[in-house]
Amino acid sequence: MTEARSRRVTIVPNGPVLVEGPVELVTDDGTTHTSDRFVVAVCACRRSKRYPFCDTSHRKRVRSDDSPESQDDSR
Amino acid sequence: MQLPSPRGPLSEQVVATLKGDPDGRAIDFSDADPYGEDLTIALHTLYELHYGGFDGVHPAWEWDPELLRLRARIENVFLEQLRSDVDGGEDVDATLGDLLVEHVPGSGVSHHLRDNGTWDQMCEYFAHRSVYHHKEADPHAWVIPRLRGRAKAALVAVEFDEFGGGRADRMHSRLYADLLEGAGMSSGYLHYLDDVPAPSIAIVNMMSLFGLHRSLRGALVGHFAAAEITTAPSARRMAQALERLGADPRCVEFFTEHIEADAVHEQIMRNDVIGSLLEQEPSLRADVVFGVQATEHLESRLGAHLLSSWDSGESSLRTRLRWLVSQNG
Structure with missing residues (x-):
């Protein structure tokens, strides 16, 4: 008989909580969100527009200095 | 897939x-532009032998010593330019x-694209990116x-996710084919290659260069991390752009x-x-x-090409006429 392996949860400083998938996440309104990704990034800053999943909205924002790099970014 | 149309003497020789x-004849391309159309499509053609190959081209060409020698010379021109930039x-x-x-x-x-892009510009962007996403x-x-x-x-683990977690219909390359079909475009493998100019193809050449050479494994990993870090925010804006334009789901x-995949991949690539x-x-470390820097450099060149083309009211593709015909045909 194999022992069940503990699921790893990694807390990223100033970032999301990484949970080994698949997971079901239940939000306060009672909605169940599912993801079967190998690791799921759960929003910890509440700024995500795809809450409860991380959409990188936790990132530091700076006023653009109109540098050529920021002008030309193709993405 | 058919061989591409040559764009100069070097790609002419490769295709021939x-x-x-x-x-x-041993071709002298010492004055060829390392990011130019001719050298870029020649190198892409040589790399494609390692991916899907070409209709009517014997698979043994992949390991032909003379062709590999030529590829190494072209790679050196491209790599030296990247390093100096x-x-x-x-x-x-x-x-x-x-x-x-x-x-x-x-x-x-x-x-x-989110704020002011037109549907035509969006379709052009899809064509540019298809050169990579067909082999994502x-x-x-x-x-x-x-x-x-x-x-x-x-x-x-990240690659497994890119390849759909074991489900062919969730492979990212398949999701891109679905995107092209949703946009009313052809989802055929590299269908738009002849329309796409060098700045987009050079990015894929960089990936092949870093992937095929063990000596560049550090650069491949740096490139992969850079791509995953920058994708989630731009994907969020692209989704907003497509919703504004009323695009197919x-x-x-x-x-x-x-957005969600790369928010995870970024963490795994950086930390693990x-x-x-x-x-x-x-x-x-230096590799x-x-x-990372080579990726940012080539992405920035592509961005400049796209925005300057659109600013001046022109197509960012090479062959607008052919493009329109293929759209309607």
């Missing part, structure tokens, strides 16, 4: 050789840190045998999948893949930095 009609250095954390900052207001291609995550698979331990396990789905690789091989 693969058609079984070589002229046998970037700042270099060994500070991996600072280099990646620069990518982790959101500039407001931003002004890149995804900002333009393929060049990165070549680095797997060059990694060990945690770096390997983590990169394979299949177009939106490709980008919403990438790069972290572990550099613990094992600290001497690869990782190079991979």
